Amino acid sequence: MKRVLLTSVLLMPFLLYGQIxxxxxxxxxxxxxxxxxxxxxYNFAYFxxxxxxxxxxxxxxxxxxxxxxxxxxxxxRELSFFMAFLKDGHTRVGRYPNVDRYTTVYRGFxxxxxRIEGKVIVTRINTSKKDSIPLGSExxxxxxxxxxEYLSKNVKPYxxxxxxxxxxxxxxxxxMDGLPGMEYSIKIRKPNNEIKTFKLIxxxxxxxxxxxxxxxxxxxKPVELKWFDRKIAYMALNSFEDxxxxxxxxxxxxxxxxxxxxxxxxxxxxxxxxEIGFEILKYFSEDKxxxxxxxxxxxxxxxxxxxxxxxxxxxxxxxxxxxxxxxxFNNKFYTEDKYVPYxxxxxxxxxxxxxxxxxxxxxxxxxxxxxxxxxxIRHILTMGETTCGSTGTxxxxxxxxxxxxxxxxxxxxxxxxxxxxxGIAPDIEVKRTKQGIINMEDEVLxxxxxxxxxxxxx
Numbered sequence: 001m002k003r004v005l006l007t008s009v010l011l012m013p014f015l016l017y018g019q020i021x022x023x024x025x026x027x028x029x030x031x032x033x034x035x036x037x038x039x040x041x042y043n044f045a046y047f048x049x050x051x052x053x054x055x056x057x058x059x060x061x062x063x064x065x066x067x068x069x070x071x072x073x074x075x076x077r078e079l080s081f082f083m084a085f086l087k088d089g090h091t092r093v094g095r096y097p098n099v100d101r102y103t104t105v106y107r108g109f110x111x112x113x114x115r116i117e118g119k120v121i122v123t124r125i126n127t128s129k130k131d132s133i134p135l136g137s138e139x140x141x142x143x144x145x146x147x148x149e150y151l152s153k154n155v156k157p158y159x160x161x162x163x164x165x166x167x168x169x170x171x172x173x174x175x176m177d178g179l180p181g182m183e184y185s186i187k188i189r190k191p192n193n194e195i196k197t198f199k200l201i202x203x204x205x206x207x208x209x210x211x212x213x214x215x216x217x218x219x220x221k222p223v224e225l226k227w228f229d230r231k232i233a234y235m236a237l238n239s240f241e242d243x244x245x246x247x248x249x250x251x252x253x254x255x256x257x258x259x260x261x262x263x264x265x266x267x268x269x270x271x272x273x274x275e276i277g278f279e280i281l282k283y284f285s286e287d288k289x290x291x292x293x294x295x296x297x298x299x300x301x302x303x304x305x306x307x308x309x310x311x312x313x314x315x316x317x318x319x320x321x322x323x324x325x326x327x328x329f330n331n332k333f334y335t336e337d338k339y340v341p342y343x344x345x346x347x348x349x350x351x352x353x354x355x356x357x358x359x360x361x362x363x364x365x366x367x368x369x370x371x372x373x374x375x376x377i378r379h380i381l382t383m384g385e386t387t388c389g390s391t392g393t394x395x396x397x398x399x400x401x402x403x404x405x406x407x408x409x410x411x412x413x414x415x416x417x418x419x420x421x422x423g424i425a426p427d428i429e430v431k432r433t434k435q436g437i438i439n440m441e442d443e444v445l446x447x448x449x450x451x452x453x454x455x456x457x458x
Contacts, residue, residue: 020071020179021098028400029075033059033066036082036404039397040091041331045298045410046420048331050086058085072098072401073179080158083404087421089364089390090407092160097401102202103177106184109200110211113139115172116434120147122188123437126205127212133198134190135214136438141187142176151175162421163389169361178202191438215440220268223248225255228449231457233259237280240272240366249280256351260457263448265358267384271365271391281373282346284355284380289341290373293391293411293419296334304328339414342373354455355380356448359426364388371424372413381427383451384444389423 024032037059041052062082069075076096083092104112104124111133112124120139142150151171159174161167176184184200205211222245224236233256239245256262264284278290304321308329316323327333357374359382368387374380392407411420428451436443 020073022071023098024072024075024400026067029066029069030063032075032079032400033062033082035397035399036079039395039404039406040083040086042300043298043395043406043408044086044088044091045392045407046086046088047298052331058082072096076402077158079399079404080160084158084160086160087162088392088407089160089162089166089388090392090394090405092405093399094403094405099179101177101179102182103174105202105205106200107203108206109133109198110205110213111200113172113175114432114437115168116432116437119434120151120172120175121434121437124213124215124217126207127214128207130214133188133196134438135440136191136434138189138434139175139186140189140195141185143185147175161388161390163423165361165386165423166364166388166390169388176200176202191434221248223252225252228263229453231260232263232449232452233261234263234265234445236265236268237277237370238266238268240269240274240276240370242272243276245272245276246279253283253348257349259351259353261452261455262351262353262355263358263445263452264355265445266363266367266370267358267360267444269363269367269370271367274366274369274391277366277370278342278373281370282344283348283351285344285373285377286350286352287376288344290344291376291414292342293369293372294339294414294416295409295411296336297409298331299328299333299335301328301333304333334410341414352379354452354457356428356452357382358444358448359384359387359424360444361385361388363424365391368419368424369411372419375413382424383428383430383448384426385429385431386423386425389419389421391420 037055041047041055062078066075066078069078073096076093079093104110109129110126111122113120114123122133122135122137122139125133125135139147141147145153155171155175156167159167159170161170180202182202185197186200187195187197189195210217220236220238222239222241226234228234235256278292281290304325305328308325311322311326313326316326324333357371357380359371364387368391371382371387374382391411392409395406395408397404397406412418430444430447432443
């Protein structure tokens with residue numbers, strides 16, 4: 001426990017101007033921290049993996065840390081650290097109140113970073129600075145620390161994520177997330193191996209906003225369709241957020257039915273309602289059932305938990321009520337609903353052609369749930385990178401000035417094996433490269449098209 005806390009020492013950049021609001025009283029600070037502590041112990045789906053003793057110990061450590069914060073921003077950083085300890089992508093604090101946070105915008109610069117070939121690489125830059133910091137430049141240092149050391153000490157301890165790949169993906173994107181006036185000294189290596197240093201200060205970009213960037217930022221629709229070689233249809237399913245997505249999908253069906261081969265892209269799908277994905281997936285399966293994920297949630301019966309304090313595992317043999325009481329007391333009491341696959345009762349024409357589903361580290365939640373039935377659909381393969389590894393339902397809690405969210409549902413493959421905390425690996429792994437970033441190529445999509453061109457449509 002102490003070792004984890006020691007790695008969280010915050011090396012904040014220098015704040016040049018502006019007073020950070022300090023509006024929360026000590027009572028509010030304790031109340032917010034205690035709300036998280038209480039609601040997590042009662043509702044967090046994976047609480048048995050943390051354990052009440054560890055959670056209580058951390059809570060006690062966090063009390064003086066929360067009280068000693070000097071402003072609202074620091075207080076919410078501590079709440080973020082508290083929830084990040086749970087290692088779950090669906091369990092986190094919401095918007096930081098009373099402050100304007102900057103992630104990619106600095107005075108004169110808009111920069112985005114990504115993890116490419118194990119390095120922190122510039123993946124987007126405003127056009128006016130593309131020669132100063134070209135695409136594919138490697139971030140070597142931030143404020144005197146190597147990029148990875150800075151991430152480990154200042155960013156990752158505050159990121160709520162279920163897997164290492166998801167934590168790293170989010171941390172790299174938010175590597176210099178901060179407030180107006182916060183200053184960062186960075187060292188980069190350009191693609192030509194020239195080493196340069198820059199001072200970045202969060203603030204007004206100083207040019208029209210949003211600026212022109214390389215690559216260009218394109219507004220994505222929930223459902224998009226385009227063609228390759230008149231035979232390969234490409235459809236991006238960027239969200240399962242609401243039912244209008246099903247209608248948008250159906251409007252494209254007359255064109256989609258012409259496809260001899262198909263690419264479904266859910267690399268940018270950050271979830272929503274899993275059933276929306278399943279309703280779309282019905283069109284791509286001949287089967288009567290989709291073997292979707294199995295879910296369960298914690299149960300709590302106060303009287304049973306009271307009895308469980310006096311029952312050992314040996315006492316539970318041959319007694320259902322003793323078993324339930326023992327499980328309840330030890331935070332292992334769950335709903336046990338019978339698994340029922342998702343009925344594919346579609347009457348419309350189906351699209352049964354060689355299909356690749358593109359996935360990546362941003363594919364999360366309902367986007368990952370969409371992948372579970374594919375294991376049994378023979379004409380569909382996945383391609384890309386291992387997914388985020390986080391799904392579930394969000395239980396919302398009120399915090400001082402904002403909200404928090406707690407995962408209330410565990411999800412598994414139909415056979416009970418886990419993908420939360422692991423991610424879903426692709427059938428065919430294809431990763432982005434530094435050269436691909438420099439050339440502004442979608443290497444995964446390009447490889448998918450080449451792959452399908454070699455596949456017999458029959």
